[in-house]
Amino acid sequence: MLPFKLIYSDGYYLPIGEHVFPAHKFRMIHNRLLQEGIAGPEDFLEAVPASDDDVRLAHTSDYVGKLKNGTLSPREELQMEVPYSPSLVHAFWLAAGGSIQAAQHALRDRVGFQIGGGFHHAFPDHGEGFCMINDIAIAIRRLQKDGKIKRAMTVDCDVHQGNGTAVIFAPPDPEAKPLPSWSRATMSRIGPAADLEPFEGDVFTISLHQENNYPAWKPPSTIDVNLPDGTTDEEYLSWLDTVLTAGLRQFDPELLCYVAGADPYKDDQLGGLLLTIEGLKQRDLLVFKAAKARGIPVMVTFAGGYAQNVLDTIVIHCNTVLAAQEVFAPVASKR
Numbered sequence: 203m204l205p206f207k208l209i210y211s212d213g214y215y216l217p218i219g220e221h222v223f224p225a226h227k228f229r230m231i232h233n234r235l236l237q238e239g240i241a242g243p244e245d246f247l248e249a250v251p252a253s254d255d256d257v258r259l260a261h262t263s264d265y266v267g268k269l270k271n272g273t274l275s276p277r278e279e280l281q282m283e284v285p286y287s288p289s290l291v292h293a294f295w296l297a298a299g300g301s302i303q304a305a306q307h308a309l310r311d312r313v314g315f316q317i318g319g320g321f322h323h324a325f326p327d328h329g330e331g332f333c334m335i336n337d338i339a340i341a342i343r344r345l346q347k348d349g350k351i352k353r354a355m356t357v358d359c360d361v362h363q364g365n366g367t368a369v370i371f372a373p374p375d376p377e378a379k380p381l382p383s384w385s386r387a388t389m390s391r392i393g394p395a396a397d398l399e400p401f402e403g404d405v406f407t408i409s410l411h412q413e414n415n416y417p418a419w420k421p422p423s424t425i426d427v428n429l430p431d432g433t434t435d436e437e438y439l440s441w442l443d444t445v446l447t448a449g450l451r452q453f454d455p456e457l458l459c460y461v462a463g464a465d466p467y468k469d470d471q472l473g474g475l476l477l478t479i480e481g482l483k484q485r486d487l488l489v490f491k492a493a494k495a496r497g498i499p500v501m502v503t504f505a506g507g508y509a510q511n512v513l514d515t516i517v518i519h520c521n522t523v524l525a526a527q528e529v530f531a532p533v534a535s536k537r
């Protein structure tokens with residue numbers, strides 16, 4: 203039995219037809235975790251849909267109304283890049299609910315897994331890049347509303363920048379008190395020499411992503427690491443280490459939301475980085491070890507993964523569960 207819960211539902215399947223997004227991947231991850239003996243049936247909890255009030259914590263009432271009533275304009279639907287349907291709305295509400303549950307369980311068990319989610323391209327008032335609503339932001343705002351946490355950090359390791367998350371948690375007036383990392387930081391701008399001041403906002407957003415990739419406009423996260431094409435395991439891990447150290451020196455979160463995208467993988471169809479499957483597991487281990495060392499609970503969401511061979515995407519996601527088990531239950535790691 204795992205020392206943490208995996209939140210899942212067969213309803214995570216996204217009814218989007220033929221699409222580069224592997225809509226069956228959530229079920230495939232679920233099945234592989236069971237088949238490989240990584241998890242047992244008792245480790246899974248069924249996801250429950252978020253309420254409309256939950257969704258409105260991160261999205262405008264106007265946008266939520268359009269989704270519920272089916273009144274998106276054709277342009278808005280195109281921008282979302284997934285075909286609108288009421289059943290797709292239900293799948294996204296379910297994903298948001300699952301992320302809330304994963305965050306709640308993280309506070310209890312130190313780690314909570316959402317076997318889905320990671321829809322970081324959804325903005326307050328519109329969807330983009332296969333993302334209708336931002337489950338990560340909804341989960342953080344719900345826990346804050348419930349008084350469970352005040353401060354959260356997102357660590358977004360998808361190959362694409364977390365633009366929606368950056369905008370949802372943007373400080374009200376970034377010009378009022380600029381920090382060195384608020385500007386669109388490049389790799390050279392953050393480092394040990396950076397003048398780090400405590401961060402006074404309630405959500406600190408970190409994104410490591412490929413610079414020459416979607417989204418073209420990258421609204422500033424608290425710290426962005428714009429990685430060049432062809433970044434290797436070693437380079438990536440070095441930047442992740444640097445940015446985690448810098449972020450956790452500026453900010454003391456009560457919850458870390460890890461967006462474990464599978465698309466920095468070298469054979470990803472939508473990514474241009476060169477991480478290996480082993481390198482991606484090292485990435486997971488680094489995040490979990492950094493959080494464990496500081497006693498910060500971790501909520502994990504899976505985000506993108508468009509490998510040429512879908513099985514690679516599944517293995518990368520399952521390895522994230524294994525990495526958490528190795529870090530948080532080293533003695534029981536062989537089941």
Ligand SMILES: [Zn+2]
Pocket residue numbers: 360361362463465505506507
């Ligand atoms: Zn992605």
